Amino acid sequence: MFFELAMLAYLIDMIFGELPCKHPVVWMGDFINVFERRFYSNRILPGALLVISLLLLTLLISITLVYLCGFLPVYLSFSILAILASTGLAMNMLHASVAAILTSEQPRQALSFLVSRDTEAMTETEVYKAALETWAENLSDGVIAPLFYLLLFGLPGIAAYKVINTLDSMIAYKTERYFYFGKTAAILDDIANFIPARLTAMLIVLLAADKQRAWQYALRDGNKLESPNAGFPIAALAGGLGVGLAGDAYYHGQLKHKPTLGSRLNPVNHNTLDQALKMKTGINFLVLTVLTIGIWLS
Template sequence: MVRNAYPTFMQGWPMYFELALLAYLLDLIIGELPGKHPVMWMGDFISAFERRFYRDRILTGALLVISLLALTLLIAVTLAYLAGWLPAWLSLPVLAVLASTGLAMHMLHASVAGLLTAENPRQALSYLVSRDTQAMTETDVHKAALETWAENLSDGVIAPLFYLVLFGLPGIAVYKAVNTMDSMIGYKIERYFYFGKVAARLDDIANYLPARLTALLIIALADDRRRAWQCCRRDGGKLESPNAGFPIAAMAGALGVALGGDASYHGRIKRKPVLGLAVNAVNSTILKQALNMKTGINLIVLGILAIGALLT
């Protein structure tokens, strides 16, 4: 089945549950593989294009998007096709190892949990978020960590799995390219206002369904599901991003805390709405409670992938 999946891709719409299941297990057990991560290669391409061709114009940004997506798709399809001709016992593991580089549950959880024991939490947080962290209070650090955990459950786990299941290795590779471009040039600052517009809009489209699926997953694991659902419905669409607010609002409701609010980006205060209800204070205990959701998330995700693998 694996051998012929990619050569016959255009003859049907195979679902890659088995591949996604093994890739997710590899990420949970092993985490980041040694060597230069594919996202870093993508970042190098984006930086090189920007140095050579940068103009703050929509067309220039669109050319970057087209170039990186075309190159990523070509490489991913080639690798997937070649893997399809390996012996059956080897092809699936090879594809799973490649696909696991697009998943980040192990790294995301470890990075956010590391803030609890870091000697300098503000500096450690600066590697995870784009906002300014130097003047943050302890509460601010914990709030940013919760928001990072919630938002990146979508960007780093559910969204790549979603596109891996639907389109195999090319799907997860293209998604990571879109997400990487957004994280590097998708900001509404002077330099990227037009140059990053296409990348930002494409990322909004790619994350529309995964963000809402992530919110539902968080709600399912909440002690007070009703409150989590109500917060998600009421506050999910309040942020400038059409997607990020949903998992963050669901997390706020699940924990009974208020997230969001004004934050400093690139030296400027950005006014942002508050999501959730401040029933509980944001502290290390609340952050640990959020991180403990990892077990439930893994069980649900693995269960869905396993059922899908059995039925397809």
């Protein structure tokens, strides 16, 4: 049943993209902001209570929706659940957002909507490098990971993952304000993305022009970043394209030293990003193929 649900949800996202309504992630963000305003303290306990309360609330809502849909005709129930699940998938939005950098008259500004690093003083090469890293990392966070938890646990699974991912993007920073408050969210996000990040790297390897180099770099460089997960899809993409990604970057005015993933065999430019974004067709094909096999075997 979950394979059929995932198939329809993925097709809805492919065809329609973001639905014209307030996104569930926005509601989650609102909850986080209200909780932080009222109960913030840079300690582990308040941050953990935020994680637990939002997870429990989201699971309660999603499980209730599944229960209520059980009273509807099967085709209607299945369609509603698939539409709800599709809001947790972001292939169309991710691709469109990153592709906008290729056509924008102000690529630094377009990039600033996607990354937390400082973009004002970036060179053209740095803009394209950051866009490639965003594309690779968010293929895991926005596509493969939510799909993975949808297949395992249905609507409650993808909803819970979006809670974890949203918390990570809002409070899991190693800054003075969030170092302890966001620690629980950061640890939980690391755990939740452990398998999906490596599946994403494997997917990129399968679609890479140089599969052997993509595989070698994913193994060699995947664990070099501070995050235990983000480096794997980025390193695989760097290997497939023959470029160097990551490296030093400015965040909130502070220079952060990061290792380079891959090797600078080819320049990073407009064509490099365009080549990476063309992987979307192959990703869609492979995902739909896997889901079709799952439906056939289940």
